[in-house]
Structures are given as structure tokens and as C-alpha cells.
Amino acid sequence: MTLLGRIFAILNFFMALVFLGFAFSAMSLIKDPKTKRSWFEVAEDWRKHSENLGKDLQARDDKIKELEKDLNKTKDELKANIDALDKLLQQERAARAQADKRADDIENRFKENQVRLQQLTAELDQKQKELVLLNQRLTRTLAEVQEQIRLTEQERIRRVEQEQARKVLEERVKQLAEEVSRLHRELDKERTAALAAEPFKPGQFVARPPAADVSGRILKIGNNGLVEISLGSDQGLHRNHTLEVFRLEPNNPRYVGRVVILEVEPHRAVGQFINREHAKQARVGDIVASRIMLTP
Numbered sequence: 001m002t003l004l005g006r007i008f009a010i011l012n013f014f015m016a017l018v019f020l021g022f023a024f025s026a027m028s029l030i031k032d033p034k035t036k037r038s039w040f041e042v043a044e045d046w047r048k049h050s051e052n053l054g055k056d057l058q059a060r061d062d063k064i065k066e067l068e069k070d071l072n073k074t075k076d077e078l079k080a081n082i083d084a085l086d087k088l089l090q091q092e093r094a095a096r097a098q099a100d101k102r103a104d105d106i107e108n109r110f111k112e113n114q115v116r117l118q119q120l121t122a123e124l125d126q127k128q129k130e131l132v133l134l135n136q137r138l139t140r141t142l143a144e145v146q147e148q149i150r151l152t153e154q155e156r157i158r159r160v161e162q163e164q165a166r167k168v169l170e171e172r173v174k175q176l177a178e179e180v181s182r183l184h185r186e187l188d189k190e191r192t193a194a195l196a197a198e199p200f201k202p203g204q205f206v207a208r209p210p211a212a213d214v215s216g217r218i219l220k221i222g223n224n225g226l227v228e229i230s231l232g233s234d235q236g237l238h239r240n241h242t243l244e245v246f247r248l249e250p251n252n253p254r255y256v257g258r259v260v261i262l263e264v265e266p267h268r269a270v271g272q273f274i275n276r277e278h279a280k281q282a283r284v285g286d287i288v289a290s291r292i293m294l295t296p
Contacts, residue, residue: 009057016050207258208242209290210235218245218286225272225279227259229288232267239264243271243288245278255292256281 216231227245231237238261245256257278259271271288273279287293 006061013050013054016046020047020050208240208260209244210237210241212236213290214243215287215289215293218282218284218288219268221279221282221284225259225276226262227271227273227279227282227288229259229269229271230267231288232269233264234266237261237264237269242274243290244292245273245282245286245288246292247283247286248294254281256286259288 212235214231214235214237216229216235218227219230220228222228229243231243241261243259243261245259247254247256258274260274261269261271263270273282
């Protein structure tokens with residue numbers, strides 16, 4: 001009940017009391033013509049009725065208070081529900097915003113993927129074209145390789161034939177070299193035999209050096225122009241070979257003379273100066289060689 005209703009109820013209550021007092025005084029003198037009852041009795045009935053009405057009003061006020069409590073409780077629950085709903089609505093809106101954002105992101109990624117797919121498709125087409133070109137180049141290269149293999153095989157066969165011909169030629173050269181060596185040995189034997197058979201004549205000046213260049217030293221000097229030298233048959237020296245004697249001193253290089261070989265051993269030989277006067281100039285350590293050299 002509103003405040004204004006409560007005020008009217010209180011005013012009605014007081015007016016009822018006033019009226020009851022007035023009626024009580026009047027009822028004691030006057031009776032109701034209809035009921036033939038005294039006004040006091042009528043007023044007493046009205047008083048009881050008013051008390052009943054007051055109790056009803058009080059009960060209604062209590063009921064209204066309870067209803068107000070229930071209403072407030074309902075309002076609180078409703079407010080809580082509204083707050084919860086607002087919170088849920090906000091959460092739903094946030095979730096929907098996130099979902100919209102994710103949807104936008106997905107859409108953007110989808111668009112990007114579409115663009116990337118187009119780029120990859122273009123690249124794939126380009127790669128396929130390049131692959132076709134590479135296949136063509138590979139085909140040409142394989143053909144060139146096969147041709148090169150064929151030429152290489154021909155070259156290998158030619159080299160094998162050349163190698164075989166070279167081996168045959170080397171074998172032939174080897175045979176010829178052995179034949180030449182054999183002829184040289186026979187010639188050396190015949191020459192050695194001829195030199196050994198020919199007697200030495202003092203004063204003979206014909207040079208008969210060994211076939212190969214040899215060089216040694218005077219080891220000993222004896223009488224009658226005889227000298228012992230560090231050369232022998234192992235160096236190709238034979239009887240009647242002639243050797244030149246000289247020294248290569250830094251400040252006094254000098255030619256001494258010529259000796260002829262009389263006796264030969266493997267590592268030693270005995271010779272004699274053709275000119276006995278030259279033997280007087282000889283020294284131990286002088287160089288004996290098949291020819292005069294700038295270095296021993």
C-alpha cells in the first residue's frame with residue numbers, strides 16, 4: 001500500500017471513531033426505525049465492524065509488507081538474474097566479437113591462402129615450363145653424352161691400338177738396343193784385343209782415349225815415367241788407352257802430359273808418360289781423364 005492510501009485509511013479510522021462517538025450519544029436516545037434497535041446498538045455494531053475492518057487492514061498491511069519483502073527479494077533476484085544475464089550477454093558479446101575476429105582472421109587467411117595458391121599455381125606453371133625446357137636440355141645433353149661416349153670409346157680403342165703398337169715398337173727398339181749393345185760389346189772386345197795386340201812404342205803420340213769419359217787421380221809416381229792411377233777395367237779402361245794428365249789449381253792450372261795404359265786391374269791401372277820429361281812435372285793427385293775438362 002502506498003503512503004497516500006495509508007493516510008486515507010488512518011483518516012477513515014478517526015472519522016469512524018468520531019462518528020461512533022456521535023452515534024453512541026445519539027443512539028441512546030433514538031432508535032433505528034427500520035430495525036427498531038437503538039442507535040447505540042447500531043453504533044456498537046459499526047464499532048465492531050470497524051475493528052474488524054482495522055484488523056483486515058492490518059492483515060492486509062502485513063500481507064502487503066510480506067509481498068513487498070517478496071517483491072524486493074524478487075527484485076533482488078531479478079536484478080541478480082539481470083546482472084548475470086548482462087554478464088552472460090557481455091561474455092556472449094565478447095565471445096561473439098572473438099568469434100567474429102577469428103572469422104575475419106580465417107577469412108583473411110583464406111584470402112591470403114587464395115592469393116598464395118594463385119602464386120604457387122603460377123610458380124608451378126613456370127616450373128613445369130622450366131621442367132619441359134630442362135627435359136629438352138637433358139635429352140640434348142644425353143645425346144651429346146652418348147656421342148661423347150662413342151667418341152671416347154673410339155679414342156680408347158685407338159689408344160689401345162696405339163699402346164699395343166707402342167709396346168710392339170718398344171719391344172722392337174729393345175731388341176735393336178740389345179743388338180746394338182751386343183755389337184758395341186763385340187766392337188769393344190775387338191778394339192781391346194787390337195789395342196792389347198799392338199805393342200807400345202815410346203814417343204808415340206796417337207791419342208787413344210776410352211770410349212766413355214772417365215776421370216781419376218794419380219796415386220803413385222815411379223821411375224821411368226810410370227804412374228799408378230785410380231781407374232781400372234771397371235771404368236772401361238784397357239791396355240794402350242791414352243789419358244790426359246793435368247791439374248786445375250785456382251791460380252795455376254796446367255797441362256802435364258799424356259800417359260799410355262800398360263797394365264789394368266778392376267780398380268787400378270799402371271800407365272807411362274809418353275814424354276819422360278813430362279813425368280818430372282807430375283804430382284800425386286793430378287787429374288787423369290780421357291780428355292781435358294774444366295772440372296774434374
